[in-house]
Structure formats: structure tokens, C-alpha cells
Amino acid sequence: MKVRSDILRVYQSVHIWTGIISGMVLFIGFYAGSLTMFKETINQWITPPSHNLPVASALDYNQLIAKATEQHDKARQGFTLYFEQVQKPPMQWYEQGTDRGLNLDGIVQQASLTDHNELITQQVKPSALADLVDELHRTAGIPGTLGHEGLGEYILGIASVLYFLALVSGVIFLLPTLVKSLFSFRQNKTASRFWLDSHNAVGILSLPFHIVISLTVIVFAFHDQFYHGLEEIVYGEQPMFSRPAPAKIEYSYTNLPQVEDIQAIAKTIAPDYQFSEMAYLNLNTPRATVRLGAYNPNELMRGPVTDYIFIQPYTGTILSSTLNPADEGIWVRLVASFFALHFGSYGGELGRWVYFFLGIMGAFLFYSGNLLWLEKRRNKKTQQQTKNVRWLANATVGICLGSMLAVAVTFVSAKWISLFASQINFAYMWVYYLVFFAAVIGAFIYGAAKSAVWILNLLALACLALPIISLLGIIFPQSGIWPSIHLTTIGLELVALSLAGLFAFLARKTKQRYQSGEQNSIWFNTQAAG
Amino acid sequence: MQNNKIQPDWWSKSLAGSILGLTLAFALSGCFAWFGPGGITADSKVQFNMWIISPIWMLVLSFCFLFRSGKQAWLVLGCANLIFYSILYLFR
Numbered sequence: 001m002k003v004r005s006d007i008l009r010v011y012q013s014v015h016i017w018t019g020i021i022s023g024m025v026l027f028i029g030f031y032a033g034s035l036t037m038f039k040e041t042i043n044q045w046i047t048p049p050s051h052n053l054p055v056a057s058a059l060d061y062n063q064l065i066a067k068a069t070e071q072h073d074k075a076r077q078g079f080t081l082y083f084e085q086v087q088k089p090p091m092q093w094y095e096q097g098t099d100r101g102l103n104l105d106g107i108v109q110q111a112s113l114t115d116h117n118e119l120i121t122q123q124v125k126p127s128a129l130a131d132l133v134d135e136l137h138r139t140a141g142i143p144g145t146l147g148h149e150g151l152g153e154y155i156l157g158i159a160s161v162l163y164f165l166a167l168v169s170g171v172i173f174l175l176p177t178l179v180k181s182l183f184s185f186r187q188n189k190t191a192s193r194f195w196l197d198s199h200n201a202v203g204i205l206s207l208p209f210h211i212v213i214s215l216t217v218i219v220f221a222f223h224d225q226f227y228h229g230l231e232e233i234v235y236g237e238q239p240m241f242s243r244p245a246p247a248k249i250e251y252s253y254t255n256l257p258q259v260e261d262i263q264a265i266a267k268t269i270a271p272d273y274q275f276s277e278m279a280y281l282n283l284n285t286p287r288a289t290v291r292l293g294a295y296n297p298n299e300l301m302r303g304p305v306t307d308y309i310f311i312q313p314y315t316g317t318i319l320s321s322t323l324n325p326a327d328e329g330i331w332v333r334l335v336a337s338f339f340a341l342h343f344g345s346y347g348g349e350l351g352r353w354v355y356f357f358l359g360i361m362g363a364f365l366f367y368s369g370n371l372l373w374l375e376k377r378r379n380k381k382t383q384q385q386t387k388n389v390r391w392l393a394n395a396t397v398g399i400c401l402g403s404m405l406a407v408a409v410t411f412v413s414a415k416w417i418s419l420f421a422s423q424i425n426f427a428y429m430w431v432y433y434l435v436f437f438a439a440v441i442g443a444f445i446y447g448a449a450k451s452a453v454w455i456l457n458l459l460a461l462a463c464l465a466l467p468i469i470s471l472l473g474i475i476f477p478q479s480g481i482w483p484s485i486h487l488t489t490i491g492l493e494l495v496a497l498s499l500a501g502l503f504a505f506l507a508r509k510t511k512q513r514y515q516s517g518e519q520n521s522i523w524f525n526t527q528a529a530g
Numbered sequence: 531m532q533n534n535k536i537q538p539d540w541w542s543k544s545l546a547g548s549i550l551g552l553t554l555a556f557a558l559s560g561c562f563a564w565f566g567p568g569g570i571t572a573d574s575k576v577q578f579n580m581w582i583i584s585p586i587w588m589l590v591l592s593f594c595f596l597f598r599s600g601k602q603a604w605l606v607l608g609c610a611n612l613i614f615y616s617i618l619y620l621f622r
Contacts, residue, residue, distance in 0.1 A: 006535045010595050013538065161588065168592035218584040226580045234560035234618070240576045320574075328573050335577040 001175045008173050015169035020373055020392070022159035022166065023366040025140040027400045029156055029217075030366065032137035032407070034359030037344060037352045038492065040305070042130035044087045045489040046414055048482050051124050053089050053112040060113070061259045064091050067119040068111045069253050075109070076253045080279045087486075095123065102135050104128055104425040128425040129414055132432070133407065138220075141403065141436065149224065157221020164214040170203055178204070192375040199368040202361050209358045210365075216342040251314045253283045262290055265316055266309045270294050270323055276306055280313070288313060294323065300346040302336035363400075370396045378521055385522050393448035393522045395440075401455040402439025406432045408462035411496075415469060419480045449514045449523045456507035463500035467493040534598070542600025544591075550607035551590030555583045557614035564622045 035042070061081055068075045068091060079093035089110035097106035106128075111121045135141075139152025146154055203210070219226070231240055263275055273294040281289045290313045293306035301307055302322040309321040321329070322336040340346045344355030370392065377389050410431045421427045443451040470493055473481035484490050513523050563579045564570050590607070597603035 007596065010536060010538055013540075014592075014595060161591070164588045165592050169595075215584050215588065218588070219581055222584075223580060226583050227576075229556050229583075230559065230563075230576065230580060233556045234563050234579070235570070235576070238570050241574075331568070331572060331575045331578045335574070335581055338581055 001178065003172065003175050008176070011169040011172040015166055015173060016373060018162040018166040018169070019366070019369045022162035023370050024396065024399045025142075025156060025159045026163055027363050027366040028140040028403045029137055029159075030359050030362040031404060032133055032140075034356045034363070035407070036130070036134045036137050037356045037359070039130040039134060041488045041492050042133065043127075044486060045484060045492050046127045046129045046418070047087050048415075048418065051089075051110070051122075051126075052087060053110050053120060053122060054114065055090055056113045056115045056117070059090055060117070061090065063117060064111065064113050064119070065256065065259070067113070068093075068121070071119065072109065072111075072121070075111070076283060078279070078281045078283050079111075080277060081259070082277050083275060085276060102128060102131050104429075105423065125422075125424065127414070127418060127428075129410070129428060132410075132425065132428055136403075136407070136432075141432070147224070149221070153221050157218055160214045160217040160221070164211070164218070167203075167207065167210055167214065171207065174200055174204065192372070195368050195371055195375070199365060199372060202365050202368075206358050206361055206365075210362065212341045213362070216338060219338075220342075248286055250286065251284060251288050256280075256283070256313055257316070261316075262311055262313055263292070265311055265318065266292050266294065269318065269321060269325060270296070270307070270309060272296050272298070273307070273323075283313075289319060297348060299323075300337065300340060302333070302340040302345070304343045304345050307336075367396070367400055370400075374522065380520050383520050383524070390447070390522055394443045394451070397448040397452045397455065398440035398443030401452060401459070402436050402443065405439055405455050405459050405462065406435035408459055409435045412462050412465045412469065415473075415481050447522070449510075449525060452523075453507055453511045453514055456503050456510060460500045460503035460507060463496045463503060466496040536596065537599045538595075539600030539603075543594050543597060543603045546597075546600065546603040546607050547591035547594035550604070550611055551587050551594065552583075554590060554607060554611050554614065555586035557611060557618055558586050559583050560618045560622075561614060564618065570622075 065079070065081075068079065072093070074095050075093045077093075079091055080099070081091050082088040083090075089112055091111040092108050093111075095107045095109050097103045099106070106126060108124050108126050109121055110124060111119060114120055138156065139150045140156055142150075142152030142155055144151035227240070259278070262278070266275065267273075273296045275292050276295050277293040279291040279293075281287075281291065290311045292309045292311065293303070294309055295301065295306045299307075307321070307323045309323070310319040311317070312319055318324075320332065322332060323329075324332060337346075344351055344358075347354060374389055374393050374396075377386070379385055379389075410428050413431050414428065417427045417431070418424045439451070439455055442454070446454075469481060470483040472479065473483035484493055510523075513521075514525050517524055559579045559582050562582065563575065568575050594603050594607065597606065
């Protein structure tokens with residue numbers, strides 16, 4: 001396809017600058033986002049077996065609620081029921097903190113019934129490891145808040161605007177050579193040609209995914225501003241949210257209907273769904289709500305894992321849901337599917353894996369983009385490269401690879417920390433930021449070439465350590481380290497094992513380039529040529 | 531031919547696309563809210579209206595570099611704003 005050369009030039013500039021500015025934070029957002037596809041698995045992996053209460057063979061949830069609310073004040077305000085979920089108690093509530101957002105020092109009370117219908121409870125401090133990965137995904141690890149949104153979320157929102165520009169401009173300036181170059185991996189040409197070809201192929205082939213992600217992230221970051229604008233400009237006197245204010249009646253947990261009755265109400269709009277959890281919220285206020293997580297393997301799920309149905313338990317009315325099949329539910333269903341497209345929750349387990357790889361490929365896209373920029377600006381005549389080139393190379397290696405190393409080391413330390421530390425979640429954050437800044441500082445002191453080899457080798461070691469720690473737990477049970485015994489958590493460690501292989505391979509390649517690659521390059525050992 | 535070449539005008543075009551693109555997105559979303567299916571009172575439609583702002587805004591921003599100059603970008607997008615805000619405020 002022919003495109004005028006002046007247009008191509010303009011969009012080439014747009015692509016290069018938007019990509020360079022937004023690439024590194026997006027890299028972190030993407031690889032961490034890939035990990036959040038398996039948030040539940042991470043939760044299971046880091047939950048020690050001592051957090052599992054014995055459960056009666058035929059558990060009566062209504063009796064459990066009655067006994068727990070009778071003996072525990074906090075349970076009267078709200079609690080969550082889990083139905084036959086791996087490593088989750090049948091009932092739990094927060095003694096301290098809530099389950100909304102990131103909760104680093106929450107205390108959870110778990111409750112169950114014995115075979116003789118006696119209430120057993122235990123207090124645990126849940127590990128927020130998976131939530132911290134999620135936080136890293138949403139903020140790229142940038143701390144601080146602005147209003148009631150994280151500063152990092154706004155920065156990722158702005159990065160997403162640039163990212164959308166980079167997508168459009170990238171496609172435009174690829175158009176003339178698109179058909180010719182899409183599947184041609186010129187491996188036997190130069191290395192930079194290979195990077196360029198794979199950058200283009202990955203970008204074009206996963207374009208729909210990238211468009212969806214960039215647009216949804218802009219909404220996640222700026223929805224408050226958008227709603228405010230709509231209120232001022234469009235709605236004016238019209239109410240935006242037509243839901244009537246709840247009647248000012250104080251309810252009491254003692255009037256709660258039976259679990260089966262609430263489920264029966266939900267079944268009227270979701271007959272083929274199973275319920276995985278029921279969260280009872282604000283039980284003694286006018287806003288009393290039960291949120292049911294509804295799952296059907298044959299349907300598109302619109303929440304991260306399940307669809308949701310909200311029911312006022314005392315009056316029995318359905319407040320809202322993400323799956324209302326009636327005509328007036330069209331808007332909620334549409335909006336819920338936008339969320340689903342970001343969360344990748346519509347394709348079950350297979351869909352999760354597809355999103356995992358799309359996320360990793362996205363991270364590759366940003367990393368290779370930076371490498372291409374560096375290659376283009378490389379001075380091919382001398383060993384000494386310009387300051388800009390060296391700076392971006394150091395930053396790319398330090399920030400991108402350093403962040404991955406920091407997550408890997410946090411995972412390696414996670415089980416040990418929960419044995420020895422009381423504030424486990426703060427300890428995780430310390431480990432992450434210490435390793436991350438050490439990697440960034442190291443990259444600027446020793447240069448991109450040398451640090452890349454080091455960080456990749458350490459990454460391989462850290463990933464390899466995860467299954468080894470499990471083996472240690474089997475050999476030395478008295479150490480307190482619990483091995484992974486469930487299929488999903490073993491899967492997590494097998495993934496870590498294959499990542500170890502990948503990182504070791506990349507480290508070897510980088511080392512070869514460092515020792516015997518092109519000499520006039522930041523990737524070459526500067527001391528050796530001296 | 532020289533005159534037909536598009537000028538980069540980075541700042542001018544980027545600002546036009548960011549500011550007028552966003553206001554245009556609000557106007558178009560507003561027209562959809564009032565005159566689109568279900569009208570302004572449809573339950574929960576506001577969420578959908580909010581969601582369509584970002585794609586409209588982003589499309590305007592990414593294609594505004596096709597304008598011949600920054601001045602033309604401000605002119606055309608300004609007129610488009612005028613038209614859709616008139617429709618929104620006259621007929622709602």
C-alpha cells in the first residue's frame with residue numbers, strides 16, 4: 001500500500017517518541033499483568049497449609065453463619081462465604097482492614113464447623129503477594145496517591161495515551177511494507193533486522209489486544225474526570241445514576257434469609273450458573289448487599305473470574321448484575337464486556353494462558369522498541385557512544401530487567417518471610433524495592449552490557465530457586481517451608497523452571513555479544529577494547 | 531507541491547488533538563447519550579457513554595497529525611466542536 005512520504009515521516013517521529021517515553025512503565029505493567037492472570041494460583045501458592053481449617057463433610061452454611069455471628073461482633077457487619085474452593089475457608093471476615101483494594105496489614109478471621117457442628121475459628125494475616133503483583137501491574141511500582149487514585153495509575157493512564165498513538169503511528173508507517181515484511185524473519189541478515197522484524201510481527205499480530213488494553217487503561221485512570229465532564233457538559237440536571245437512594249431502614253443480621261433463598265433469587269436471572277462465593281456487605285446498614293460470584297464455564301465472564309449479582313438480602317431485590325439478560329441490561333452487559341476484554345476472563349483457563357502470552361509479547365514489544373531506538377542512534381564508527389544512548393540503554397536494562405528480577409527475588413523470599421516476619425507484606429515491598437533500585441543503580445554504574453548479563457543470570461537463578469525451595473520443604477519438613485502439592489501451584493513452579501531456562505539462554509546470548517559481538521556498540525565490553 | 535506537504539507543527543497539533551479532541555469526544559458522547567438508543571434516562575447507560583469518550587478522543591488525537599498544519603487542525607476541530615455542541619444544546 002502506498003502512503004505519501006511526508007505522512008510516513010511525521011508518523012515515524014510520533015511512533016519513536018511516544019514509544020520511548022512510555023515504553024518502560026508499560027513494560028512493567030505488561031509483564032506484571034501477565035502474572036496477575038494467575039493471581040488465584042499465586043494466592044494458593046503463598047498460603048501456608050496451616051491457614052486451612054478442617055471442614056465438616058456436610059457443612060451447613062446457615063448454621064455456620066448463625067454460630068459465627070452469635071460469637072463474633074465483626075461477623076455481624078459482613079463476611080464472605082466460599083463454596084468448595086481450594087485453600088479457602090468456608091467463611092471468613094476481616095477483624096482489621098477490608099478486602100477492598102490493597103490491604104497490607106489486614107487480619108482475617110476464618111471460620112468453619114467440625115463434624116459435630118462446633119464452630120472453629122482462627123486468625124490469620126493473609127499474604128498480599130498476589131495483590132502486590134497486581135498493584136505493580138496497575139502502577140508500575142510508582143508509589144503515592146493523587147486524590148483517591150494512585151499517582152502510578154495516572155502515569156500509566158498518560159502512558160496509555162502515548163501507547164495508543166504509538167500503535168496507530170506504528171501501523172501507518174508499516175503500511176507500505178506490511179505484506180512484504182510481516183512474516184519475513186530475516187534471521188541471516190543483521191541482528192537488528194531480526195529485532196525489527198519480530199517487533200513488527202508481534203505488534204501487528206497482537207494489535208487488537210493492544211488497542212483494547214490501551215483504551216481500557218485510559219478509562220481505568222481517568223474515569224472520574226470523564227464522569228465529571230459528562231455531568232457538567234452532558235447531563236446537567238439529569239441524574240447520571242438513576243438508582244434510587246436506599247430506604248433509611250436499619251437492618252439486623254438476625255433477619256438474614258437462608259443462603260439457599262438468596263441463591264434462588266440469583267438463579268432467576270442466572271439459571272445455569274454456579275456460585276463460587278457470596279460476600280455479605282454492610283449488613284447492619286441501609287446499604288446491606290450480598291454480592292454473589294456466579295460462574296458458568298460455557299459463558300463469557302465479565303469480572304476478573306466470575307460474573308457478579310448484587311442482592312439486597314433483607315428485601316430480596318436484585319440491585320444489579322453484570323449478566324442481566326433483560327433488554328435494559330444491555331448497557332451494563334456491554335460495559336462489563338469491556339472490563340472482561342481487559343481482564344481476559346472470558347475464555348476460561350485457556351483464555352488466561354492466551355492473555356498471559358499476549359502480555360509477555362507486549363512487554364517484548366516495548367523492550368525491543370527501546371533496543372531498536374538504541375541501534376538506530378548507535379555510532380557505528382567508534383566505540384564511544386553518545387550520552388543519550390548510554391543513558392537509555394542503562395535505564396532500559398536497569399528498570400525493565402531489574403523490575404522482573406525484583407519480583408522473582410520477592411517470590412523466592414516470600415515463604416521464608418512468612419516464617420520469620422510478622423509484617424510479611426511490608427517485608428515483600430522492602431525486598432522488591434531494594435532489589436529494583438540495586439539493579440537500576442548497578443546498571444548505571446557498570447553499564448547496560450555488563451548489568452544485562454548479571455541481571456539475566458540472577459533472574460535465571462531466582463526462577464530456578466522456586467521449585468528447589470519446594471524440594472527443600474519436602475526433604476526438610478521441620479524447616480517450616482511448605483512444598484507445593486496442588487496441581488496449580490506445581491504448575492506455577494514448572495513455569496518458573498521454564499522461565500529459568502529462558503533467562504539463562506538470554507544471559508548466554510547477551511554474554512556472547514558482550515565478549516565477541518560488534519565492537520562499536522554499547523553492548524560490547526568497553527573495558528576490553530579500552 | 532511544496533505547499534501540499536504536511537507540516538509537523540508538533541506542539542500545535544498535539545494540543546489541538548488533546549484539547550479539542552477531548553471536548554469533541556464529550557460532545558459526541560453527549561449526542562449519543564441524548565439522541566442515541568434509550569435516550570438520556572436509560573438505566574446505567576452513563577457507564578457506556580463514559581467508555582466511548584476514550585476511543586473517540588484517541589482516534590482524533592492520533593489522526594490529527596494528518597492535518598496540513600497546526601492552524602488547520604485547530605480550525606477543523608474547532609468547527610467540528612461547534613457543530614456538535616450546537617446539536618447537543620439546541621436539540622436536547
